[in-house]
Amino acid sequence: MTKQRTCLERGRKTSVRLDQINLESEAGTARPGPLIKEHVKDLVRTKKNVGELDPVLLWKNPDNPEAKYIILDGRHRVAAYRTSKQTQKIPAEVLERPFREALLISGQRHTNSSLALTSQERADFAWRLVWEDFDYSKKEISQASGVSTRQVAYMRKRLKEIENTDYDITGSWWRDKQEQTVTEDKPMLADAQRRQQVDEMAKVIRDLFDRRGNPLPFWNNELVAEATAQALGEQKLRMIYEYSFGGLDDEEDEWGDLPVRSYPDEDPHAGPEEDTEIDF
Structure with missing residues (x-):
């Protein structure tokens, strides 16, 4: 044998x-x-x-x-x-x-x-194995990258969709899986520009959550999580989860029965003059 x-x-x-x-x-x-x-x-x-x-x-x-x-x-x-x-x-x-x-x-x-590798790095590597012409099987890609065979199948489906368009693959699964709409007023950022903006936004978010000298109880993780969910809304939360953890199995119904608490657009307990919306 x-x-x-x-x-x-x-x-x-x-x-x-x-x-x-x-x-x-x-x-x-x-x-x-x-x-x-x-x-x-x-x-x-x-x-x-x-x-x-x-x-x-x-x-x-x-x-x-x-x-x-x-x-x-x-x-x-x-x-x-x-x-x-x-x-x-x-x-x-x-x-x-x-x-x-x-x-x-x-x-x-x-x-x-x-x-x-982080979840996103695993997804990017699996995506590379899919779109580069090496003819790997789903099992080979799954074993090498650590993503599920179901996610590999979804990547193959996405590749077929891209092949019928003039879209240029970036190599980032997070970006390539989305329907990219690039217009004159919203051009796709170069990698250096994107990195700079991510770093600047991360600093703003870190400063916002800094406990030092902050009268709000940012030491309470449960309150922080609930406040973040209310401020960002369900769609942004899903995007953050998907980016950070690979998005379950990346199917159209990837959130399935996962409970996500929904919040009203306005705080029902806020006074008439209070503005509770935080714009990121």
């Missing part, structure tokens, strides 16, 4: 120089984007204390032996070595197999790692 490979299969143990690694490419990682600086600092401290970090997982193109290694798992560890001005070789596992298989293993490693 032929032994079937699994996503947890190990690579060849070796050591490599940093200049042998393609430090710019994010093609092999399930967590692209900016590195988490605090995690890099923690790894630098760990390296200083123990001398070596866990091996990074690299992909070697079997059809192009001269090409540099691609990082599958361990971008933060590589950054920690670079920060430490590492001049010697670093420990690594090297996979030499079709990229199609290597990408699944990258997802599995991130799902099981100490710095596991």
